[in-house]
Amino acid sequence: MKERYFFAVLFILIIFLGFFVKNPFILNMLSLSAITLIVVTGLNLLLGFAGQISLGHAGFVALGAYISAIASVKFGVNPWIAILIAVFATEIFAIFIGYPTLKLKSHYLAMATLAIGEIINIVTNAWVEATGGPQGFVGIPLLSVFGFALDNEVKFYFFIWSLTFILIFLSINLIDSKFGRALKTIKSKENAAYAFGINVHLYKMIVFLISVFYAALAGGLYAFYIGFISPSSFGLTESINYITMIVVGGMGNFVGVFISSVILSILPNLFASFEDYWPIINGLLLIFVIMFTPNGLKDIFKWTKKQ
């Protein structure tokens, strides 16, 4: 219950921020971090609550972005329908991919999902006729809501943050349900989950599809917001960034993950000249958080209180 109040207050804060901040650079940065937050919220359901790792999630974001871009530019479909098509197509793909891979456990699952991410990255690089190859895909139109074009940073800011909060509330509700408790059982003791009559594979599939839904949706929104996509924005580095955000925030902790993903997605934009150092910083963050504060931010707060 406390989480919901926290997010309600946060939502009001963010909306207020939108009225006061006039700098388009900052608004743009915050909107991009909202898109990242959608992906991370979805992945958190999979990694934090069901305990299943996916090292290829940027691949699903890429699918969402590319399919919606291709549908709207090459076939002239309305952007919203294009996003719908993209999400649907990505889900179909995820069913075929998820069915065999989710039977795997621990490091086999990690490697298999890593491979899926790589496959998608290779295809987006190589299939030049459809995706534009390494040069990227240009000329994607803008979104509009009920005839109201989201054509500047301010309008998109309000739209994307409202959507993000809706999605976060939905996932909190999901975790508070019977389904969410079943997922937690799967994470802590899979055999016990079997004994309680939980169809483990089916539940893993469902939560995987939900997280892919979040990823593909975020990908589509990203494509229509930036207007340009290229394979390098959806590589393995991105997948690992998402994992870092969840681990630093604390697996299965909505508030912590919210804070860490907003901070970690804004920082690289602020210090763009340190681009080459980010993999090292991310790596060290992962190592030290796992070593000393396995519950992420929550532990850090507790630790500072004790001092």
Place this chain on the structure above:
Amino acid sequence: MLGGIIEFCLLKYNLPLGVSLLISSLSVAVIAALIHKIFISQTKNATELSLIIMTVGISITIKGSVMLLADKDAHPVDSFLPIAHISVFGAIFASQYLIVILFTFLIIFLLYLFFKKTLFGKIMQASSMNPLAARLFGVDVNMVQMLSFAISGFIGALAGAIIAPISFAQYDSGVLLGLKGFAASVVGGFGNNNGALIGGLIIGVAESLSAGYISSSYKDLAAFLIMLIVLFIRPQGLFSSKDVERV
């Protein structure tokens, strides 16, 4: 990857080939052992999931450091044999492939001897199957884990070093190689050395065929597609009858 890069750096100082090969593999083995000693064995309440995430963190840290220290370019490494290309019945290929094949069989043979004939190999298998029971028999499981990290680091570095003349040494060449290795072991069946060898052959041939008949930009795809198909149809691998770690 690290093996190839370190080898490249050592060769720059005009060290003889054999020495640089040995030094690069050994130093990576030491690094791997240190990683286990410093990070993995010190982690409190480690679960399998957190250890996986941690190794991912370690790998991108190493990759990032190498990227900063040696730049992003691909570094060419000279072929081990004095003649660069050999022609057999009109087919010309790089002489380095002979070295790779030789080393592959050598490593497989040595690993076979190690696991079947030596006490330590058996201890290692025992502690992987049931760490608790192994500990009851007086095995220092932590030590065994550290040594197995060192051995896998050694073999990985050796593989990276001998493939470097073919694929160049680059800061991010490791991921794809590692993934293909994983794909080969999936196709062959986990925990089955001979199966992995055949799986590797199948994947290699499929890769070359798809490069020849479809397009060379899709050649990396072949390995993963075959792996996914095998996972879908026969998750235990083509040549394995043993029960695999799956639901």
